[in-house]
Amino acid sequence: MDHSLPPRQPAANNPKLADNLAKADTLLARFKSKRLPHFIAGQADDGRSAQSFDNLSPLDNTVLCNVARGNGADVDAAAQAARRAFAAWRDAPGEERKRLLHRIADRIESREEEIAIVESMDTGQPIRYMAKAATRAAENFRFFADRAPDARDGLSLPAQEHLNYTLRQPIGPVAVITPWNTPFMLSTWKIAPALAAGCTVVHKPAEWSPLSATLLVEIMHEAGLPDGVANLVNGIGEEAGKALTEHAEIKAVAFVGESKTGAAIMAQGSPTLKRVHFELGGKNPVIVFDDADLKRALDAVLFMIYSLNGERCTSSSRLLVQRSIHDDFVNGLAERLERIKVGHPLDPATELGPLIHPRHCEKVLSYVDLARSEGAVV
Secondary structure, eight states: OOOOOOSOOOOTTOHHHHHHHHHHHHHHHHHHSSOBOEEETTEEEOOSSSOEEEEEOTTTSOEEEEEEOOOHHHHHHHHHHHHHHHHHHHHSOHHHHHHHHHHHHHHHHHTHHHHHHHHHHHHOOOHHHHTTHHHHHHHHHHHHHTTGGGTTOOOEEEOSSOEEEOOOOOOOOEEEEOOSSSHHHHHHHHHHHHHHHTOOEEEEOOTTSOHHHHHHHHHHHHTTOOTTSEEEOOOOIIIIIHHHHHOTTOOEEEEESOHHHHHHHHHHHGGGTOEEEEEOOOOEEEEEOTTSOHHHHHHHHHHHHHGGGGOSTTOEEEEEEOGGGHHHHHHHHHHHHHTOOBOOTTSTTOSBOOOSOHHHHHHHHHHHHHHHHTTOOO
16 A cells, blocks of 8 residues: 655745755765765775665655665674774863864754755655754754763762772773664764764664765764764664674664664673663653643644654653543644645645655554554544
């Protein structure tokens, strides 16, 4: 079943959409011209096998690009590059890391429009949300850059009978595995603190939206990040991701995604006692009481449930309304939902774009079917 949007909505009467579409064609041309590579030890890397996979457009399921399908050998090359680069990066003064991370933030901001358009086309997220992806990503780098000089500061805790003190030391190469919903910003959320602390990184982006990870690693190295400090391996989670979480040189794993995958990663890393930093799924409610400002509450409910196409770990999947205002609130919500604009993600007026992948679309629709089977009115 095809639930995709048409690849093009009429843009004759929508100059901004037409302009964004023209820019997207230019920006995506580089990805269509050749297979998307890994980035290992400071350079593009086509991988150690001829295997690849297609990256599909959320708009119409056409192929945006072909992507190198990383395997254990690719992961090993990246992990070894991160290991070789670790000592020098660990020993670099905190002020030096701070300056470099701020340069990365500057370059992210300078490519704000490119990042937004590529991210929207790769994920289906409306441009109204992705327009500030670079701003948030740069803020992440600046926040952690300013903490780099103090990253190793421990604590002195003297007591009358003994002396206590703590040390903070970079742990070594770390894996960063990021999701497909807002990949650019969430990648910086994990990579920036690792770099500020003096760790090196191997990044495995989600296979459904890999494009902006290439932009990020290019930006970092253009800003002067030493070779091997940040590496990128594209691939399938069960293949490249599993090899990464099991690799002996990887000392910790940062992951954003569903709880089941987090449990698998924890199990895969346990034989080598890897540390983990997880942000997993939730079942978040919005609760509305009768003393709330109902207009503001409606705005909040719409944003929490439907923004970013509902594809976010903080998306609210439950709405709990006090009985005394239930009917009025639900009727008001239904009226507002009728006005949500579904459309092309590059149209600034679009509030809800296409879901990222046919498999995810089928998953979402299965919940609608489940609700009907349990007696809900849909």
